[in-house]
Amino acid sequence: MHRMFAGMTPEEARIRLRRGAFGPWGAPFGPPGPDLWGGPHGRRHGRRMKRGNVRAALLALLAERPMHGYEMIQELENRTSGAWRPSPGSVYPNLQMLEDEGLVTSREEGGKRLFSLTDTGRREAARHGDAPWREFAEQPDEGVLHTREEVGRLLNALQQVMAAGSTEQRSRALELIADTRRKLYGILADDPAAE
Structure with a gap:
């Protein structure tokens, strides 16, 4: 398993993975699931x-x-x-x-x-x-609307791998997520308009 998650249960690794993306307090919109993007808590598009x-x-x-x-x-x-x-x-x-x-x-x-x-x-x-x-009432840009769907699909896939995958498969999935996070930050670092 990835050294960052060595010795952790899959649930502990999921919690650490969520917190890693948002700092020590975890995601501002709670755990993954139906409430992530809408539902009974008055949220929509992560707001x-x-x-x-x-x-x-x-x-x-x-x-x-x-x-x-x-x-x-x-x-x-x-x-x-x-x-x-x-x-x-x-x-x-x-x-x-x-x-x-x-x-x-x-x-x-x-x-x-x-x-x-x-x-x-x-x-x-x-x-x-x-x-x-x-x-x-402001119309969100089309990319924002598609982001919701894609992130939801990504979380579903990750949850399935973490629940049903072998130790090797879970490790590979977590490495892929960590690599993807670094690449996303890299997009901002390479964009002169983001500086």
């Missing part, structure tokens, strides 16, 4: 909206009209053409914080909580200006 942006988006939506929490999630997904669907785990705690701060009120309606802005909440929403979902 995650910051807490403040979720908050600002909720204020902007509620400035238009009262809404239920799930309705806000759907609205954000629709307004970004599916590029951003915040999870209930990010929306509902933010709504609770907004309510605790006196910016939002809620009432039961048909078994659901309907949220509305207070006067203070309207002033706060106006202070934020442009709605944060507009950043998703």
Whole structure:
């Protein structure tokens, strides 16, 4: 096995491989899997909206009209053409914080909580200006869209080799990944525009 991974279990090697690409804290978007590029955590194309942006988006939506929490999630997904669907785990705690701060009120309606802005909440929403979902309206370049698919395929192949491959095959796969990472950095080093 590659000397960098000598004495490690395949799982330890996978963790070290992920961390090596992103520093000692690991990948900023969590472990490989369906959540890497989208799914229940409000991520898309490796991006995650910051807490403040979720908050600002909720204020902007509620400035238009009262809404239920799930309705806000759907609205954000629709307004970004599916590029951003915040999870209930990010929306509902933010709504609770907004309510605790006196910016939002809620009432039961048909078994659901309907949220509305207070006067203070309207002033706060106006202070934020442009709605944060507009950043998703920009059309990403075609290469970025293909990157998502190719990296997903690469991770699937690596996971299969690490799970089912022999010691020799796993070692070769890890060496290939390390070599590919070096070559990717080499692309930037050779590009005068990147300096």
